[in-house]
Amino acid sequence: MALGxxxxxxxxxxxxxxxxxxxxxxxxxxxxxxxxxxxxxxxxVHLGIPRAVLASRLQTLTAEGILEKRRYQQSPPRxxxxxxxxxxxxxxxxxxxxxxxxxxxxxxPLRIFRHAVCGTELxxxxxxxxxxxxxxxxxxxxxxxxxxxxxxxxxxxxxxxxPKRLLTPVETDSA
Amino acid sequence: MALGxxxxxxxxxxxxxxxxxxxxxxxxxxxxxxxxxxxxxxxxVHLGIPRAVLASRLQTLTAEGILEKRRYQQSPPRxxxxxxxxxxxxxxxxxxxxxxxxxxxxxxPLRIFRHAVCGTELxxxxxxxxxxxxxxxxxxxxxxxxxxxxxxxxxxxxxxxxPKRLLTPVETDSA
DNA sequence: CATCTTGGTTCAGTGACCGAACCGACGGTG
DNA sequence: CACCGTCGGTTCGGTCACTGAACCAAGATG
Numbered sequence: 181m182a183l184g185x186x187x188x189x190x191x192x193x194x195x196x197x198x199x200x201x202x203x204x205x206x207x208x209x210x211x212x213x214x215x216x217x218x219x220x221x222x223x224x225v226h227l228g229i230p231r232a233v234l235a236s237r238l239q240t241l242t243a244e245g246i247l248e249k250r251r252y253q254q255s256p257p258r259x260x261x262x263x264x265x266x267x268x269x270x271x272x273x274x275x276x277x278x279x280x281x282x283x284x285x286x287x288x289p290l291r292i293f294r295h296a297v298c299g300t301e302l303x304x305x306x307x308x309x310x311x312x313x314x315x316x317x318x319x320x321x322x323x324x325x326x327x328x329x330x331x332x333x334x335x336x337x338x339x340x341x342x343p344k345r346l347l348t349p350v351e352t353d354s355a
Numbered sequence: 356m357a358l359g360x361x362x363x364x365x366x367x368x369x370x371x372x373x374x375x376x377x378x379x380x381x382x383x384x385x386x387x388x389x390x391x392x393x394x395x396x397x398x399x400v401h402l403g404i405p406r407a408v409l410a411s412r413l414q415t416l417t418a419e420g421i422l423e424k425r426r427y428q429q430s431p432p433r434x435x436x437x438x439x440x441x442x443x444x445x446x447x448x449x450x451x452x453x454x455x456x457x458x459x460x461x462x463x464p465l466r467i468f469r470h471a472v473c474g475t476e477l478x479x480x481x482x483x484x485x486x487x488x489x490x491x492x493x494x495x496x497x498x499x500x501x502x503x504x505x506x507x508x509x510x511x512x513x514x515x516x517x518p519k520r521l522l523t524p525v526e527t528d529s530a
Numbered sequence: 531c532a533t534c535t536t537g538g539t540t541c542a543g544t545g546a547c548c549g550a551a552c553c554g555a556c557g558g559t560g
Numbered sequence: 561c562a563c564c565g566t567c568g569g570t571t572c573g574g575t576c577a578c579t580g581a582a583c584c585a586a587g588a589t590g
Binding site: 394395396399406409410431433434 | 566570571
Binding site for chain 1: 365366367368369370371372373375377379382383386402403420441444445447448449450451452453454455456457458459460461464465466479480502503504507512
């Protein structure tokens with residue numbers, strides 16, 4: 181949020197967190213980043229976010245150390261935004277939020293998360309019930325659930341239909 | 356959010372959840388409700404939120420079934436807003452968000468949560484490490500942490516300095 | 531040289547948020 | 561009964577963020 185005004189007197193870590201990631205679109209940008217989206221244009225088409233807002237969010241997320249802007253080719257100069265550890269640490273929050281949304285508003289699951297090592301579906305906190313351990317995000321495999329549109333319009337959504345590990349860059353077939 | 360426009364094409368439970376609780380102030384209202392705040396005025400002074408915004412949030416949260424408006428005295432007619440199960444289900448999200456905020460921006464913990472039955476501090480997901488079980492919110496005892504202002508201005512913050520169980524109504528000493 | 535892609539910036543319009551003022555129902559006090 | 565205080569709002573003008581569309585620039589591509 182940080183809507184010009186901050187949650188001033190709030191002595192609360194929740195409020196502080198919302199200062200950073202509470203604005204509109206911000207958490208969805210982080211979600212996409214965890215899914216492996218890295219490039220401006222991919223965020224743009226996948227989220228349907230106004231360009232100016234996206235630029236602003238990427239900037240503040242970078243400034244907050246949640247994303248890192250790095251050059252991935254010199255000519256033409258192109259940058260990508262990669263999640264940092266601080267961004268990865270938002271995974272439990274996003275997971276909890278997603279579970280709540282599905283539980284109370286969704287129907288069929290839209291995306292399924294599995295422990296890539298053993299194939300078990302993740303527990304509510306991102307742990308593997310079979311292995312009994314926390315699963316590092318790179319070992320989480322995401323695959324489409326039954327509720328997901330099987331033929332989405334934008335190339336990023338289409339790329340995300342293929343099972344893939346979180347954090348690994350998404351590969352659009354546009355090229 | 357639901358900023359006039361919704362996260363239209365987002366096929367995602369996270370986006371759906373944010374539609375409901377993603378607007379500014381909303382999650383803080385829910386947090387306060389879990390802490391035991393129930394009355395309009397108490398939300399008002401504790402959050403420092405504009406009156407109109409508070410009224411709007413309470414209305415949508417009620418409409419969404421996250422809070423329940425109920426009359427607690429007939430004359431003068433007074434209503435209180437109590438969290439429903441759906442609201443309680445947001446606890447893991449708020450907990451994760453709070454931990455993230457403290458981890459990355461906070462210093463000393465501001466509030467400590469313990470399993471009232473055994474006195475053990477809660478784990479990251481609201482479970483009791485000692486008992487090995489999920490702790491129902493009513494059995495969570497909240498007490499002020501070292502980082503908390505020991506003499507806050509508003510009566511609600513002052514009431515929340517006393518150890519109390521979550522969900523139980525907060526008792527301001529204003530009366 | 532014309533055009534396309536990528537990654538933005540600019541701008542006008544709209545809607546959300548802000549703070550302060552006002553309001554109505556009721557209770558208590560003198 | 562007049563008056564004041566409390567509680568839970570609504571109203572209103574001003575400001576700021578978000579939106580969508582247009583524009584722009586650097587560099588490849590043909």
